[in-house]
Amino acid sequence: MFDSQLPTVPNLTTAHTGPLLRFEQTLLDRSAEIEAWFRKQFHRTPAPFYCSVDLRNAGYKLAPVDTNLFPAGFNNLNPAFEPLSVHALQSAFERLMPSACNVVLVPENHTRNLYYLEAVATLRDLILKAGYKVRIGSIIPGMVESQTFELPSGKKLLLEPLKREDDCVFLEGFKPCLVLLHNDLSGGRPDILEGLKQPVVPHPKLGWSDRLKTQHFALYKEVAEDFTEHFGIDPWLVNPLFRNCGEINFAKREGEECLASNVELLLEDIKKKYAEYGVTDEPFVIIKADAGTYGMGIMSVKSVDEVRNMNRDTRKKMSSMKEGKENTGVILQEGVYTFEHWRDAAPGSADMTAEPVVYMIDHYVVGGFYRVHGGRSNTENLNAPGAQFRQLAFNNACNCPEPAAAPDAEPNKFYAYGVVARLALLAAARETVAVLSSDAQ
Amino acid sequence: MFDSQLPTVPNLTTAHTGPLLRFEQTLLDRSAEIEAWFRKQFHRTPAPFYCSVDLRNAGYKLAPVDTNLFPAGFNNLNPAFEPLSVHALQSAFERLMPSACNVVLVPENHTRNLYYLEAVATLRDLILKAGYKVRIGSIIPGMVESQTFELPSGKKLLLEPLKREDDCVFLEGFKPCLVLLHNDLSGGRPDILEGLKQPVVPHPKLGWSDRLKTQHFALYKEVAEDFTEHFGIDPWLVNPLFRNCGEINFAKREGEECLASNVELLLEDIKKKYAEYGVTDEPFVIIKADAGTYGMGIMSVKSVDEVRNMNRDTRKKMSSMKEGKENTGVILQEGVYTFEHWRDAAPGSADMTAEPVVYMIDHYVVGGFYRVHGGRSNTENLNAPGAQFRQLAFNNACNCPEPAAAPDAEPNKFYAYGVVARLALLAAARETVAVLSSDAQ
Numbered sequence: 001m002f003d004s005q006l007p008t009v010p011n012l013t014t015a016h017t018g019p020l021l022r023f024e025q026t027l028l029d030r031s032a033e034i035e036a037w038f039r040k041q042f043h044r045t046p047a048p049f050y051c052s053v054d055l056r057n058a059g060y061k062l063a064p065v066d067t068n069l070f071p072a073g074f075n076n077l078n079p080a081f082e083p084l085s086v087h088a089l090q091s092a093f094e095r096l097m098p099s100a101c102n103v104v105l106v107p108e109n110h111t112r113n114l115y116y117l118e119a120v121a122t123l124r125d126l127i128l129k130a131g132y133k134v135r136i137g138s139i140i141p142g143m144v145e146s147q148t149f150e151l152p153s154g155k156k157l158l159l160e161p162l163k164r165e166d167d168c169v170f171l172e173g174f175k176p177c178l179v180l181l182h183n184d185l186s187g188g189r190p191d192i193l194e195g196l197k198q199p200v201v202p203h204p205k206l207g208w209s210d211r212l213k214t215q216h217f218a219l220y221k222e223v224a225e226d227f228t229e230h231f232g233i234d235p236w237l238v239n240p241l242f243r244n245c246g247e248i249n250f251a252k253r254e255g256e257e258c259l260a261s262n263v264e265l266l267l268e269d270i271k272k273k274y275a276e277y278g279v280t281d282e283p284f285v286i287i288k289a290d291a292g293t294y295g296m297g298i299m300s301v302k303s304v305d306e307v308r309n310m311n312r313d314t315r316k317k318m319s320s321m322k323e324g325k326e327n328t329g330v331i332l333q334e335g336v337y338t339f340e341h342w343r344d345a346a347p348g349s350a351d352m353t354a355e356p357v358v359y360m361i362d363h364y365v366v367g368g369f370y371r372v373h374g375g376r377s378n379t380e381n382l383n384a385p386g387a388q389f390r391q392l393a394f395n396n397a398c399n400c401p402e403p404a405a406a407p408d409a410e411p412n413k414f415y416a417y418g419v420v421a422r423l424a425l426l427a428a429a430r431e432t433v434a435v436l437s438s439d440a441q
Numbered sequence: 442m443f444d445s446q447l448p449t450v451p452n453l454t455t456a457h458t459g460p461l462l463r464f465e466q467t468l469l470d471r472s473a474e475i476e477a478w479f480r481k482q483f484h485r486t487p488a489p490f491y492c493s494v495d496l497r498n499a500g501y502k503l504a505p506v507d508t509n510l511f512p513a514g515f516n517n518l519n520p521a522f523e524p525l526s527v528h529a530l531q532s533a534f535e536r537l538m539p540s541a542c543n544v545v546l547v548p549e550n551h552t553r554n555l556y557y558l559e560a561v562a563t564l565r566d567l568i569l570k571a572g573y574k575v576r577i578g579s580i581i582p583g584m585v586e587s588q589t590f591e592l593p594s595g596k597k598l599l600l601e602p603l604k605r606e607d608d609c610v611f612l613e614g615f616k617p618c619l620v621l622l623h624n625d626l627s628g629g630r631p632d633i634l635e636g637l638k639q640p641v642v643p644h645p646k647l648g649w650s651d652r653l654k655t656q657h658f659a660l661y662k663e664v665a666e667d668f669t670e671h672f673g674i675d676p677w678l679v680n681p682l683f684r685n686c687g688e689i690n691f692a693k694r695e696g697e698e699c700l701a702s703n704v705e706l707l708l709e710d711i712k713k714k715y716a717e718y719g720v721t722d723e724p725f726v727i728i729k730a731d732a733g734t735y736g737m738g739i740m741s742v743k744s745v746d747e748v749r750n751m752n753r754d755t756r757k758k759m760s761s762m763k764e765g766k767e768n769t770g771v772i773l774q775e776g777v778y779t780f781e782h783w784r785d786a787a788p789g790s791a792d793m794t795a796e797p798v799v800y801m802i803d804h805y806v807v808g809g810f811y812r813v814h815g816g817r818s819n820t821e822n823l824n825a826p827g828a829q830f831r832q833l834a835f836n837n838a839c840n841c842p843e844p845a846a847a848p849d850a851e852p853n854k855f856y857a858y859g860v861v862a863r864l865a866l867l868a869a870a871r872e873t874v875a876v877l878s879s880d881a882q
Contacts, residue, residue, distance in 0.1 A: 031569070031570075031572060032569065032572050032573055032574045034572065035531075035571065035572015035573070036540075036542070036572060036573075038572075039531075039535060039539065039540075039572065040539075040540065043535075043539045080521060081524065082838075082841050083522065083525050083838030083840050083841055084524050084525055084528060086840050086841060087525060087528045087529065087532075087805055087840070088528065090476075090480075090805075091528075091532060094480060094484075098480065098481075098484045099477075099480075099481065101477070128472070128473065128844070129472075129840065129841050129842060130476065131472060131473050131475065131476015131477060131479070131480065132473055132476070132477075133473045364528055364531075397523075397524030399524050399527050399528070399570065400523050400524055400527060400570050401570060403569070
C-alpha cells in the first residue's frame with residue numbers, strides 16, 4: 001500500500017512569496033471557518049460528481065486555470081490515497097441514490113490512448129471498491145462487439161457497446177441504474193444518452209459540446225469574490241483576470257481586432273496588479289478556445305503584436321480543436337507564471353516546470369499530481385504529453401493542514417491547493433445549476 | 442506523511458483456515474452486494490458517531506468480542522490514514538448539523554493517563570482539520586480552573602471546566618452547538634449533560650451506566666444472522682455464541698449455580714461447532730461484566746469446575762469494575778482463540794499474541810491497529826496494558842479489497858476485518874435505537 005520511494009515536492013523558486021504566504025497564513029488561521037464556508041456553499045449548491053482543477057502557483061498568486069468535469073488522471077493519483085477516493089465515491093453515490101445500484105461508465109471514444117484506458121480502469125476499480133457493480137459502456141459509433149484491452153499496468157479493460165431500448169440504456173446482461181459519464185462530448189451530445197430514464201451524471205449538457213470556459217470563469221470570479229470578501233483577501237490572489245470577445249474565425253481573420261484590443265486591455269490590467277505587488281515579471285495573456293480541451297487551441301502572448309502578426313500555422317493551430325471541431329470563440333485569461341520546479345534526484349538533472357492538478361470527488365479533495373514538463377517554460381501550458389512530460393503524484397491528501405507548521409510547510413501548501421481547487425469546484429457547481437436551468441438544448 | 446518503517450502484518454498461524462478462506466472468498470466475490478447491503482442497513486439505522494471493535498481471528502472464525510462506543514485509540518491509528526478520518530468526520534458532522542458549528546469534546550475524567558489524553562488531543566486535531574472549532578470541556582467534579590497538559594508527543598491539551606446555564610453548556614468564551622461525548626459514563630450519567638438543548642453525541646444513555654453487553658450481543662446475533670443468511674454463510678463464522686444469567690453477586694456467591702450451568706451448556710455448544718469444523722482446540726468461555734469496560738471483570742474458563750472453584754481473589758476481581766462500581770451481571774461468551782502472532786524483527790524476539798481493533802467514524806472504516814501482547818496467551822483478553830503490551834497501526838485502510846489477489850492476501854484480510862467490524866457497528870446502531878426508544882432513564 002505504501003511506497004517508500006515517494007517523490008518529494010517541487011520547489012517554489014521565486015522571491016515574490018509575500019502575498020501568498022499571508023494568504024496561506026489566513027487559510028491556516030481560519031481553516032475551521034473556511035471549511036464551514038465550503039460546507040454551507042456545497043450544501044446550497046451540490047458539487048459535481050468529480051472534477052479536476054489545474055492550478056498555477058506564481059508565489060504571489062495561486063489560481064485555477066482549467067476546471068475539468070471529466071477528470072482522466074485517476075491512475076496518476078497516489079495509490080496510498082485510494083481509500084480516500086473510495087470514501088468519497090461512496091458519499092457521492094449515496095447522495096445520488098441510496099439504494100443498491102449498478103453503474104455503467106461511459107468513457108471517451110479514443111481507444112488508442114492506453115493511458116486514458118488506464119484511467120478508466122482505475123476509476124472502474126475504485127467504483128468497485130466503493131461497492132458498486134460497474135461495467136464499461138462504450139458509445140463508439142458503430143461498435144457492435146465487446147473488446148478487451150490489455151493495459152500497460154497489466155490490468156484488463158472490457159469495453160462493451162452501450163445499447164438502448166426505449167428510454168433505458170443497458171449492456172448485455174447488465175441493467176445499470178446510473179450512467180456515469182466520462183466522455184467530455186467534445187464531438188457533440190450523442191442521441192443514445194438523450195432523454196434517458198436513468199440519471200446521467202454529470203449531465204451531458206456539461207460536456208464541451210455545451211460548456212464554455214467564459215461562463216465557468218465568470219462564475220469563478222463571483223466565487224472568488226465571495227470567498228475573498230468573507231476572509232479579507234484580495235481576490236486577485238486566487239483569480240486570474242479574464243476577458244472575452246464574441247465570435248472569432250481564425251482562418252478568416254474575423255474578430256481579430258476585438259481580440260487584439262482585449263489582449264491590450266488585459267495586459268494593462270495585469271501590469272497594474274503587478275505594480276501594486278511589486279512583481280517584476282513580464283505580464284502575459286493566455287488565449288484559449290472557449291469550448292476547448294486536451295491542451296488544444298491554446299497560445300500564450302506577451303504583446304498585442306503577437307496577436308496582430310499571427311502566422312498561418314498559428315491560425316491553423318488556434319482553429320482546430322478536439323474531434324476536428326472548429327474553434328469559434330476564445331477566452332483571454334491572465335497568464336499565471338508557474339514558479340514550481342522539479343529536478344530529478346540524479347546528478348546533473350535539468351530543472352523542469354511543474355503545475356499542480358487537484359482531484360475531487362463530490363466536495364472532497366482526494367489527492368492530485370504535479371504535471372512536470374522539461375520542454376516547456378513557466379508561461380506555457382504544461383498539458384502537452386511528450387517525452388519530457390510526467391505526472392508526479394501528490395504525497396499529501398490536501399485536507400490535513402498543520403496549524404503548528406509554517407504557512408508554506410508541505411501540508412499547508414497542499415491545503416492551499418485544496419482550498420483554491422474547491423473554489424473552482426464551487427464555480428463548477430454553480431455552472432451546473434446555470435447550464436441545467438438554461439433553456440438551451 | 443509516510444512512514445517507510447511501517448510494520449508488516451502479524452502472521453496467522455493455524456492449520457484451520459479453510460472455513461475463513463471460503464468466507465473471505467465470499468466477501469471478495471460479492472463485495473459490491475455486501476457494500477450495498479451495508480448502505481441499505483445504515484440508511485435505515487444510522488451508524489453511531491464513532492466506534493471501535495475488538496476482533497479475534499481464530500483462522501476458522503473471525504468475530505467481534507467487544508464494541509466500544511467511545512473509542513480511545515485514535516492516536517494509535519496510522520497517521521497516513523488521517524485524511525480518511527477527516528473525511529469521515531466531515532460526513533458524520535454534516536449529517537448531524539449541516540450548518541457551521543463549534544464542538545465541545547467531553548473526555549473521560551481520568552487525567553493521569555497521558556496516553557488517554559493523547560487520544561483526546563488526536564481526536565481534537567482531527568475535528569479541527571475537518572473544519573470545526575473544538576475545545577475540551579471536562580466534567581471532572583469540582584474542576585473550576587482550566588488546566589494545560591503537556592503530552593508525550595509534544596502536543597498540549599487544554600482542559601476547561603464545562604459550565605451550564607439553563608439548558609445549555611458552554612466554556613468560557615465558547616458556545617458549542619454540539620457536545621461530542623468521549624466519556625463512557627461508567628460512573629453514571631452526570632446532571633450537567635441531562636436535558637440539554639444542544640445535541641449530545643453519542644447520547645449519554647449509550648454510556649456504560651446504561652449499556653449492557655448482553656443487549657449488544659443479542660442484537661449482534663440478529664445482525665450476523667441477517668448478513669450470513671443473505672450471503673449463504675454459517676453465522677457461527679462471525680458470531681461468538683453467548684449466554685447470560687440474571688443477577689449475580691460474586692462476593693456473596695449468589696447466582697453461581699446459574700453461571701456454572703450456563704458455562705456448561707455453552708462449552709457443549711462450542712464443542713459441537715468445533716466437531717463440525719474439525720477444530721481440535723479446547724473450547725473456552727469468557728465471563729465478562731455485562732456493563733464493564735477497560736478490561737476489568739473478565740475471566741477465561743475451560744471447564745465448569747473453574748467457575749465452581751473460584752477463589753476469593755478471583756471473586757474480588759470479578760466483582761470490581763471501573764469507577765469502583767460493583768459487577769452485578771455477566772455475559773458468558775464463546776471464547777475465540779486469536780491465532781494472529783507478531784514477532785519483532787530483532788533476532789531472537791519472542792512470539793507475541795495479536796488481535797485486531799477496527800476503528801470507524803459514521804459508517805466508514807478509518808483504520809485500526811493490532812493489540813500485541815507478549816505476556817498473554819491466545820485465550821486471554823489482550824486489552825491489558827503493561828510492559829509487554831503494544832499497539833501496532835494497520836498499514837491498510839480496510840476498504841480496498843483486491844479481487845485479483847488471494848482471499849487471505851493483505852488487503853482482503855483487512856477488508857474482512859472491516860466487514861465483520863461493521864456488522865458489530867450495525868448492531869451498535871440498532872442498540873442505539875433500542876436504548877433511545879426505551880423508557881428506562
